[in-house]
Amino acid sequence: MKRERLDSSSLASVGYDPAAHVLEVEFRNGGVYQYLDVPDGEYEEFITAPSKGRYLNTEIKPNHPSRKLSPPRRPR
Template sequence: MDRQSVVSSNLAEVGYDPNLETLEVQFKSGGIYQYFNVPAFMYERLMSADSLGRFFNTEIKGHYPEAKV
């Protein structure tokens, strides 16, 4: 999955596959995780958030199934 660099103190890169509704996040610590069943509007909200890390922690993490890549 293609990821793009983001400006965040915690997230390094973010990618999204709308067909699979899968969000992929690479953290600055190096870990890469996929989050499943994430609707496109949540990805759009994440990418337009004032703080990507805060939005991720409150709206994505713990709300969707995840797997370490």
């Protein structure tokens, strides 16, 4: 899934598949997660939210199943 870079302290990039209703989020620590069953309207609210990290934590994470695609990068 193609992701776009974000100006966020905790999120690096985000992508959305409207056909599958899947939101894909890359965190600044390198972890990538997909959130399932995210309707188009909720994605629009997320992408326009003043704080995408806060919206993700309060609206997306508690209400949508997720799957981890990659582990976070380890500091060297």
